[in-house]
Amino acid sequence: MIDILGSPVYGNITVGEILFSAVVMVLAVILAKSVTMYLRRIIGDRMEKNYRELILKLVYYLIILIGFVTILPVLGLNPSGLLVAGGITGIVIGFASQSVVSNLISGIFILWEKPIRIGDQVEVSGISGFVEDINVMSTILRTYDGLFVRIPNQTLFTGNITNYTGNVVRRFEYRIGIRYSDDAERAIGIIRRVIDEEPFALKNPSPAVFVDELGDNAVIISVKIWSPVQVWYDVKMRLLAKIKAELERSGIEIPFPQRVVWFANELELKDSGKIG
Numbered sequence: 001m002i003d004i005l006g007s008p009v010y011g012n013i014t015v016g017e018i019l020f021s022a023v024v025m026v027l028a029v030i031l032a033k034s035v036t037m038y039l040r041r042i043i044g045d046r047m048e049k050n051y052r053e054l055i056l057k058l059v060y061y062l063i064i065l066i067g068f069v070t071i072l073p074v075l076g077l078n079p080s081g082l083l084v085a086g087g088i089t090g091i092v093i094g095f096a097s098q099s100v101v102s103n104l105i106s107g108i109f110i111l112w113e114k115p116i117r118i119g120d121q122v123e124v125s126g127i128s129g130f131v132e133d134i135n136v137m138s139t140i141l142r143t144y145d146g147l148f149v150r151i152p153n154q155t156l157f158t159g160n161i162t163n164y165t166g167n168v169v170r171r172f173e174y175r176i177g178i179r180y181s182d183d184a185e186r187a188i189g190i191i192r193r194v195i196d197e198e199p200f201a202l203k204n205p206s207p208a209v210f211v212d213e214l215g216d217n218a219v220i221i222s223v224k225i226w227s228p229v230q231v232w233y234d235v236k237m238r239l240l241a242k243i244k245a246e247l248e249r250s251g252i253e254i255p256f257p258q259r260v261v262w263f264a265n266e267l268e269l270k271d272s273g274k275i276g
Contacts, residue, residue, distance in 0.1 A: 021071040028067025032060045054111060054136065106157035107136035115161050123162040124151055169202060170229045172236045176243065177218030179255045184211050184219050187252050191223055194242050200235045202226040218255045 036056045043052050111134065116122050120131045122141070129143035139156050141149045164170065178187050188209050195201045195209070205226045212222035223243070227235040247254070 017074050021074055024071050024074075025064075025067055028064055028070075031067075032063035035063060036060050053133070057136075102154045103137045103152050106153035107134075107138075110134065110139070110153055110157055111136070116156075116163055116166075120166065121164040123164070124156055125159050127151065165229050168229060169205070169226050170232045171205075171224055171226045172232065173225075174223040174240060174243070175212070176221045176223060176247075177215060177254055178221065178247070178252055180219060182219070182252045184221065186250070187221060187247060190246050190250055190252070191221065191243055194239065194246050195223075195225060198235065198239055198242075200227050200231050201239070202228070217257050 036059055039056060039059060040052070043055075110116070116131050116134070116139075118131050118134060122128070122131060124139075124141065127141055127143065127149055129141040129147075129149065131139065132142045132148065133140040136153070138150050138152050141151060143149060176187075176191070178184065188211075191209050192207070195207050201207060202225075207226070208222070208224040210222055211219060213220035225235075225239065244254070
């Protein structure tokens with residue numbers, strides 16, 4: 001079918017109207033990207049990354065939505081009719097996609113409550129890693145192996161979250177075994193001296209070094225140290241090596257497991273000459 005201007009007509013829509021709608025949507029996408037890029041430069045680091053990214057996404061999709069609503073009359077669609085139809089459809093879809101709505105609501109609460117932030121080291125549902133991104137539907141973790149894992153926000157919000165970097169300091173602990181023949185007080189003094197020489201071992205909270213257990217093969221000394229969370233792992237690895245080296249240099253050894261085995265027929269074996 002051809003209209004009076006000579007353009008083909010598909011139903012009640014001409015090719016010109018289709019092209020106009022396409023141009024409007026392309027311009028809306030370009031405008032949305034330009035506005036979000038401009039806002040990103042303006043906001044910079046003045047706002048937390050979580051909120052900044054959420055606002056930018058809302059602005060982007062709002063501009064796209066305005067462009068879509070603009071072309072509805074051109075395409076012969078009644079916005080009010082679409083709202084009624086969309087409301088009915090939304091109810092039907094809502095029952096079929098409760099998990100989607102739950103993830104959305106959970107994402108909003110996560111952004112509001114802020115149990116985690118981008119860059120934190122966390123453990124969620126047995127998965128440990130760095131928080132790469134927090135969206136309204138899901139959260140992305142980068143594991144220590146470099147894998148990216150998407151966790152639905154419902155799982156994140158209703159589960160247990162361990163935030164390893166949520167506090168500015170973190171404690172680590174050693175359990176060091178020495179021989180019963182070694183002087184435990186001397187070993188404790190050596191360990192304390194090594195800790196005092198470490199600049200990132202905090203004085204407050206103060207470290208704790210004490211005899212914690214009399215084991216089967218060793219006297220167990222418990223060592224508890226606080227350190228800034230940013231250098232926690234490095235300090236833990238460095239101090240353990242230094243403590244081992246200082247104890248060995250002072251003649252205090254970490255004992256090997258020992259077992260004494262008694263034979264019920266030991267005398268018979270001796271008489272038969274099978275053992276000396």
